[in-house]
Amino acid sequence: MQGHRSVLARVSPLLLGLALWSAAEEYDYYTWQADNFQNGRFYAKQSQCVDIPADLHLCHNVGYKKMRLPNLLEHESMPEVKQQAGSWVPLLAKRCHTDTQVFLCSLFAPVCLERPIYPCRSLCEVVRASCAPVMESYGFPWPEMLDCNKFPLDNDLCITVQFGTKQVTAPPVTKICTQCEIEQKPETMRVQLCASDFVLKMRIKEMKIEKxxxxxxxxxxxxxxxxxxxxxxxxxxxxxxxxxxAAGCPCPQLDNLSGNFLIMGRKVDNRLLLTAIYKWDKRSKEMKYAVNFMFSYPCSDTISHSAGPHLGSFH
Structure with missing residues (x-):
């Protein structure tokens, strides 16, 4: 028990424990029962320690190599894990809190120990405090599946806050509208395209401020x-x-309404919300790659539209 306490106290000992665990082949398969606090259930499928695949973008660089499957969100296959986790990838790029990946991956790709290790309630609460306002700017509430009251109070057998309670970086003096904070990189645009409900190439006739x-x-x-x-x-x-x-924040892309725009968005309560905007540039290799990707590869293989909050514009 004391060994587990030291492992769970901080990330680096945790990763050391995982490295030792994954080196022992005989421990790669074992059965387990979920905790009661989240209406735990018996899994018909035997639990496994499996490699975290490189295309599980949410967690492939979390710092350990193996994860428990089924995971702690009741996903029993790797394709299901990838689909459900994909929509959360852009939230990491938004960098709303230093512990966002630790928290999400503790559920989507939990560490392989002899019993399920959940995030502590305090970890959930600090991530929620920093990231929920970002999600709400897109019309997303903090999801029920991440209700912090479902997680255990701090103890030696849950994952606590690792990197502090502050945002990764201090907010700039002039905050650009969240939807306009965009890096035009192929991977960024690919994730955005797949996580959006609709994507358009269009011109803008008029812009107004309304409520x-x-x-x-x-x-x-x-x-x-x-x-x-x-x-x-x-x-x-x-x-x-x-x-x-977005009435009071700057959006550089909209300083000049001439020309075409690449627009991505979602439908929420019968309104079409813009979640990402690019000035259309036919000479841009990144834009050409992203659009070609959308027509060449089905998004269902990478990002599921039924998974999570579809935060496709957080880059």
Missing amino acids: GDRKLIAAQKKKKVLKAGKLKRKEFRKLILYIKN
């Missing part, structure tokens, strides 16, 4: 639907997009 949001009215002509998702054709005819809580 704290920016309201974008699309030009009727020269509008191309790159990804329709579940939206109906009539919803694209007279297109109005909203940038939530």
Whole structure:
């Protein structure tokens, strides 16, 4: 028991323990029972210690090599884990808290010890305090599956806060609208494209301020639907997009409304929310790669639209 306490106290001893554990082949397969506090259940499938695959982007660089499957969110296969975890990848890039990956991966890709190790309630609470406001700017509430009250109070057998209670970086003096904080990199755009409900190439006719949001009215002509998702054709005819809580923050991409834009978004409560915006640049290799990827590879193989909050614009 004392050995486990030292392992769980900090990340580095935890990783050392995992390295020793994964080196012992006879411990790679064993059965276990989930804890009661989250309405634990018996798994029909025998628990395994498996390698964290490189394409599990949420956790492939978390610092240890093997994970427990089924995981602590009741995902019993690796394809299901990848689908469900994929939508959370952009939240890491948003860097809302230093412990975001530790918290999420403790559930999606839990460490392989002799019993399930859950995150402590305090870890959940500090991540929620920093990241929930970012999620809410896109119309996402903190999800029920991550209700902090479900997790145990701090003890020696749960994962506590690792890197402190502050954000990764201090906020800039002038905060750009969250939806406009964009790095035009192929991997960033690929994740955004797959996590969005719809993707458009369009011109903007007019921009207004309405109840704290920016309201974008699309030009009727020269509008191309790159990804329709579940939206109906009539919803694209007279297109109005909203940038939530963006009335008072700058969005450099919208300083000049001329030309085409690459728009990504989601449908929330019958409103179309813009979640990412790029100035269209046909000479951009990154943009060409991302758009070609969308038509060449099915997003269902990488990012599931039913998984998590679809935070596809947090880069």
